[in-house]
Every structure is written in structure tokens, then in C-alpha cells.
Amino acid sequence: MLDLQKYSCLGAALRDALDRFSGEICLIEADRDREKTRLTYSDFKEIALPLARALEDAEFEAGDRAAILMTNQSKWLISAYAIFYCGGVLVPLDYKLTAAEHLQLLAHSKAKVLVVEYYLWRAITQTPDFHNITAKLVLVTEAPLGADLAGGFRWEDFKRKGAPDFVMRQREDVACIVYSSGTGGRPKGCVLTHENYLEQCRALTAWYPFWPGVRYLSILPTNHAIDFMVGFIGPFVCGACVVHLRTLRPEFVRDAFVRYRITYVSLVPMIVKNLERGLRAKIDELPGWKRAVLNRLIALNTMLTRKRPHPRVSRALLPGVHRAFGGELLAVFTGGAFMEPSTMQFFYNLGIPVANGYGLTEAGTALTLNDLKPFRPDTVGKPMPGVELRVLNPNDEGIGEIATRSKTVMSHYLDDPELTLETIVEGWLLTGDLGRFDKTGHLQLFGRKKNMIVTEGGKNIYPEDIENVFDGLPVKEYCILAANYVWPQKQLGRETLIVVLRLEQNQRFDSALLEEVLKRNRRLPDFKRVGGYVIWEKDFPRTASMKIKRQMLGEEISKTLQREAVVSL
Amino acid sequence: MGEFAQELMSTTDQTLDEILNLAATHFKVPREKLHADDDFFKTLGIDSLQTLDLLTKLENHFRIELPDYELQGVSDFRTLAGKIQARL
Numbered sequence: 309m310l311d312l313q314k315y316s317c318l319g320a321a322l323r324d325a326l327d328r329f330s331g332e333i334c335l336i337e338a339d340r341d342r343e344k345t346r347l348t349y350s351d352f353k354e355i356a357l358p359l360a361r362a363l364e365d366a367e368f369e370a371g372d373r374a375a376i377l378m379t380n381q382s383k384w385l386i387s388a389y390a391i392f393y394c395g396g397v398l399v400p401l402d403y404k405l406t407a408a409e410h411l412q413l414l415a416h417s418k419a420k421v422l423v424v425e426y427y428l429w430r431a432i433t434q435t436p437d438f439h440n441i442t443a444k445l446v447l448v449t450e451a452p453l454g455a456d457l458a459g460g461f462r463w464e465d466f467k468r469k470g471a472p473d474f475v476m477r478q479r480e481d482v483a484c485i486v487y488s489s490g491t492g493g494r495p496k497g498c499v500l501t502h503e504n505y506l507e508q509c510r511a512l513t514a515w516y517p518f519w520p521g522v523r524y525l526s527i528l529p530t531n532h533a534i535d536f537m538v539g540f541i542g543p544f545v546c547g548a549c550v551v552h553l554r555t556l557r558p559e560f561v562r563d564a565f566v567r568y569r570i571t572y573v574s575l576v577p578m579i580v581k582n583l584e585r586g587l588r589a590k591i592d593e594l595p596g597w598k599r600a601v602l603n604r605l606i607a608l609n610t611m612l613t614r615k616r617p618h619p620r621v622s623r624a625l626l627p628g629v630h631r632a633f634g635g636e637l638l639a640v641f642t643g644g645a646f647m648e649p650s651t652m653q654f655f656y657n658l659g660i661p662v663a664n665g666y667g668l669t670e671a672g673t674a675l676t677l678n679d680l681k682p683f684r685p686d687t688v689g690k691p692m693p694g695v696e697l698r699v700l701n702p703n704d705e706g707i708g709e710i711a712t713r714s715k716t717v718m719s720h721y722l723d724d725p726e727l728t729l730e731t732i733v734e735g736w737l738l739t740g741d742l743g744r745f746d747k748t749g750h751l752q753l754f755g756r757k758k759n760m761i762v763t764e765g766g767k768n769i770y771p772e773d774i775e776n777v778f779d780g781l782p783v784k785e786y787c788i789l790a791a792n793y794v795w796p797q798k799q800l801g802r803e804t805l806i807v808v809l810r811l812e813q814n815q816r817f818d819s820a821l822l823e824e825v826l827k828r829n830r831r832l833p834d835f836k837r838v839g840g841y842v843i844w845e846k847d848f849p850r851t852a853s854m855k856i857k858r859q860m861l862g863e864e865i866s867k868t869l870q871r872e873a874v875v876s877l
Numbered sequence: 878m879g880e881f882a883q884e885l886m887s888t889t890d891q892t893l894d895e896i897l898n899l900a901a902t903h904f905k906v907p908r909e910k911l912h913a914d915d916d917f918f919k920t921l922g923i924d925s926l927q928t929l930d931l932l933t934k935l936e937n938h939f940r941i942e943l944p945d946y947e948l949q950g951v952s953d954f955r956t957l958a959g960k961i962q963a964r965l
Binding site for chain 1: 901916918924925926927929930933942945946947949951952953
């Protein structure tokens with residue numbers, strides 16, 4: 309791999325990688341069982357540089373911002389490289405947000421350029437606020453011939469001949485603005501520097517190296533910090549290959565493991581659990597004697613891999629299981645949301661290590677990761693190289709808020725000095741997560757101090773972001789809170805949002821009001837929906853500017869009501 | 878209402894009916910408990926991955942191909958029927 313210490317920016321590292329590994333395959337893109345694209349590093353460069361030149365001619369300059377709004381695919385990475393080549397700042401946007409939310413974040417980020425897939429662009433052009441779009445140049449990928457692009461240009465035609473000038477950036481310059489949340493209330497644009505990414509990449513590849521021939525299956529959205537690092541920067545600076553699937557149908561994901569002999573993949577707990585269900589069902593279908601033999605082999609594998617994984621031993625003992633995953637899978641990375649230890653142990657016993665980690669967008673990709681020496685499903689691993697972690701104000705059990713200091717911690721929140729000051733205190737990033745270290749230096753998480761949830765799909769949901777959906781609810785007042793914020797648990801999981809309802813005098817919670825709540829809840833995407841409600845008998849505590857004092861409200865509720873008082877919606 | 882509009886409505890209704898039948902069979906839920914405007918995540922008690930499974934079953938049944946993005950933001954049977962009908 310490249311020696312990243314020598315580089316001052318991502319663009320320079322990627323530029324050298326494209327030359328050093330020119331003959332290696334860097335990208336494969338498949339739609340279902342049809343392979344659409346296969347590019348070498350040299351092919352990648354040939355497509356990206358004419359795009360960079362066209363951007364340069366369009367007066368896209370160093371420090372200008374360009375947003376990418378696409379599902380995982382080759383054009384995402386090609387566009388990102390062209391943006392870095394020009395010295396630009398990348399703004400990766402979450403394609404699962406609504407078109408109105410996309411417009412909001414485009415405005416907040418002040419992106420000059422937008423690179424967007426046709427179906428997402430069509431949705432944006434149909435929003436009532438489309439005329440307020442702030443991007444000056446829009447490049448639309450995969451638009452049907454003759455489609456009205458509402459002022460945008462076809463990405464495929466946006467290229468110029470002639471070598472573009474490479475624009476060098478410094479380590480402290482901004483590389484990306486990544487939104488960790490925030491559309492409804494307060495957008496949280498994490499400003500991450502080239503140093504943040506280069507150091508994160510060094511740390512990750514020190515523990516989980518990539519090399520030419522390694523194939524990484526990119527399933528998590530590339531706009532997410534994890535896939536951006538392990539599905540783009542990490543593999544590219546090591547000459548490895550990234551496989552993109554245009555569908556996430558479980559059957560095609562399973563096929564891709566086999567067809568492309570995948571080495572690494574990152575998955576959210578929901579998908580890992582789905583794979584577990586499928587495997588368990590297959591094992592249960594086996595005749596009794598076969599199941600008994602398999603269980604003995606699994607027990608033997610568990611014993612032999614007690615101290616660390618032995619991929620060859622596991623593949624020899626359990627060839628059928630490993631063939632189903634392509635036979636070359638070394639690890640599944642997971643993090644971001646709660647993963648049941650029993651699920652991780654199930655896979656580890658089969659010889660498929662699930663490397664659980666912990667991180668947040670504000671701190672790059674991962675702060676801790678399981679190094680598998682030995683495998684510890686009950687923890688989120690040890691601090692990555694170069695990461696300092698400490699537990700603030702620990703209680704009797706050693707549990708307190710986790711704070712971190714590292715070269716991977718963001719510079720600040722975009723245009724929000726107040727929030728930055730609250731979050732980064734004397735160089736330490738306050739994570740809002742509660743944890744403690746065990747004797748072996750592994751971090752164990754015990755819940756959140758902050759009012760938010762992380763879904764099984766790895767999405768951060770902040771109540772403030774969805775509260776406006778309940779506008780007009782015919783009650784005196786209402787407030788959305790994370791249930792675990794009100795009733796702290798000493799473990800992760802069971803994460804759900806609740807709506808607290810303060811009714812008018814003499815008002816009753818009847819079926820009409822229930823329908824009003826449900827109607828609004830249905831407007832939210834399924835992963836953002838509120839899971840239950842409680843009726844609260846007092847007025848909400850508020851600040852002088854009439855903002856709800858959420859922490860105080862949560863504390864009052866927990867003193868009066870048990871969690872069981874929450875009625876499911 | 879014009880003849881064409883009526884015909885369109887009846888074919889969409891038929892598509893909807895077939896979807897409800899298929900969902901009931903696939904997820905072992907009594908057919909009479911499923912309604913056009915139901916939130917299928919809630920009624921069927923399924924997550925987004927299981928929804929993709931249902932989508933595959935529907936594709937095979939109707940012999941069409943629906944990109945994943947067509948399902949983004951769709952959570953009720955009626956809207957799903959409209960998406961499928963548009964590709965028949």
C-alpha cells in the first residue's frame with residue numbers, strides 16, 4: 309500500500325494509487341446477476357480526468373464544494389476523485405433522505421456542484437421549493453436520452469479533452485462535509501480534513517490490510533463514513549477492488565459473495581441478522597445425523613479459533629458454509645448500531661469473524677474495533693492506533709461518557725460554532741455515549757447520554773429532526789424523545805422513539821386522536837417512525853425562549869412513569 | 878368517468894388484489910387482515926430487508942423488474958400496486 313504519512317491530501321494519494329496499481333481491477337459494478345462495469349485503475353483514471361477537466365473549465369476551484377447524491381456505484385467514486393483532483397470539498401449526501409431534505413442540505417452546505425442520479429434528481433425537481441436550489445452546476449447520471457434535466461447536464465457527456473491541473477491541498481484543509489443528522493432542526497455538517505481521513509485510513513489498514521486481489525463488497529451507502537473509508541479510500545490506496553451492487557435484494561447479495569469471492573464486507577446488524585436467520589433455517593432443515601456432525605465440527609472450529617481466527621482451518625472444517633460466502637471471506641465489519649453478541653458469536657463459531665466497532669461521523673470512521681485477538685462479541689473492541697479514549701465522570705461501576713482525542717476527530721460543525729464548542733471541549737470530542745473499559749482494554753458500551761437513537765439499519769435519528777412532522781397535532785403540546793434517554797438502560801438495543809402528549813384540559817385520548825398521531829407517523833420513512841406514546845399530565849418545562857427543556861422533561865417523566873407506560877403505536 | 882379510466886382502475890385493483898394475496902401467503906397472514914392502505918411494515922411486521930424479499934416474489938409473479946429505488950418511501954400496498962402497474 310501507499311505510505312500515507314507522505315501525503316498531504318486524499319487527491320494526491322488516490323492519484324498515485326491510480327498510477328501504481330494501473331493494471332489491477334479497482335471497480336466491479338453489477339446489477340442483479342448482470343455485470344455492468346469492470347474497471348482497472350487505469351480505466352478509472354481515463355474516465356475521471358476528463359470529468360475533472362470539465363469541472364475545472366466550469367470554474368470549479370480549490371475549496372469549492374460539490375455534493376454527491378447517488379446510490380453505491382462506480383460513478384460515485386469517479387466523481388469523488390475528480391472533485392478531489394480539482395481541490396474541491398466533497399459533500400456526500402444520504403440518498404435515503406427525502407427530496408425536500410436534499411434541497412435543505414444542499415443549501416446548508418452551499419455546494420456549487422451537484423452530482424446526482426436521475427431518479428433522485430427527478431424527485432428534487434418535483435419539490436415545491438425546487439426553484440430555490442443553490443447548486444450552480446448539476447450533473448445527472450444515467451438519465452434516459454431526451455429526458456428533461458431541468459437545467460442539469462448529462463454526467464456521461466460532461467467531459468473535456470486535455471489534462472486537468474492537479475490541485476494540491478494541505479492536511480488541515482477540508483476534505484469532506486458529512487451530515488451526521490439534521491434536516492428538520494439543526495443540520496450537523498461534520499467538517500473533516502484530509503488529515504482526518506489519511507490518519508483514519510492508516511489506522512484501519514494497519515489492523516485490516518487490503519492488497520491487490522482483495523475484493524470489498526460495498527453495501528453500506530458510500531455517503532456513510534464507514535463505506536467511504538473501507539469501500540473507497542482504504543481499498544484504493546492498497547490496490548484492492550471494490551464491488552458495487554445496484555440492488556440489495558438478499559438473494560443477489562448472497563450470489564455476489566460467491567461470484568466475486570469477497571474478502572471483506574461491512575454490514576449493518578439488520579443484514580447480519582438476516583443472514584443468520586437464513587443460515588439457521590438451512591441448518592435446521594438438515595437431517596438429524598447431518599446436523600449432529602455439523603454441530604461437532606462447529607464446536608471443534610470454535611475451540612481451534614479461541615485465541616484468534618484461522619481462516620484455513622475453518623474453511624477446511626466447514627467447507628459448505630464458507631462456499632456459501634465465496635470461500636475467501638476474512639471478516640465482516642459492523643458498527644454504528646447495536647449488534648447482539650449471540651449473532652456475532654454464531655458467525656465466529658462458523659469461522660466468519662464479525663469485527664464489531666464503534667465510531668461516529670464526528671470522529672471519522674471508527675474509534676474502536678475488534679482486532680479478533682481474541683474475538684470479543686461482548687465489546688466494541690480496542691481503541692484504534694492513534695486514538696485516545698477516556699471515560700468522563702465514571703460512576704461506581706466505571707461507566708461514564710466516552711470522550712476522544714485523535715487526529716481523526718473533525719475540525720468543527722459547519723456554521724455552528726455553538727454546537728462545536730459544546731461537542732469539542734479542550735480538544736476532546738464528547739461522544740454522548742456511555743461506556744467503560746474492561747481489564748483487557750476493550751470498550752463496552754452501555755447506552756447513550758444523548759437524546760437520539762441508532763436504528764438496526766445504522767441510521768442516527770434525532771427527535772428534533774422529525775418533530776415537525778407532528779405539527780398541527782390537536783393536543784396542547786407534544787415532544788419526541790428517545791425512550792432510552794428517558795429510561796436509561798445499561799445496555800444498547802431496544803431503541804425507539806416516543807411521542808409525549810400533553811392533552812388539553814378535558815381532552816381525552818380517543819381513536820380520532822390516535823388516528824391523527826398515526827397519520828403523521830406514516831409520513832415518516834419507516835426507520836424514523838415513533839414507536840409509542842405516553843400521556844403526560846403537566847405542562848412541559850420550557851426555556852425563556854419557549855424551547856422545551858428536553859432533559860428536564862425526560863427526568864420528570866422517568867420519575868413518574870415506568871417504561872411500561874409507553875403504549876405502542 | 879371515462880371507459881379508459883375505469884379500465885385502468887379495475888386493472889390496478891386487480892394488481893392490488895394479487896399483491897395482497899401474495900403477501901398474505903408469503904408472510905402467513907390471513908388475507909382478510911390486509912387492506913390496500915395498510916402500512917405493510919406494520920401489518921406484516923417486516924423490516925426493509927423482508928420487504929425486498931416480498932418485492933422479489935412480486936417481480937416473479939408479475940414478470941417485471943423493479944429497481945430498489947422504486948420502493949424508497951413506499952410503505953402501503955396501494956402505492957406499491959401503482960408502481961407495479963406502471964411497469965406491466
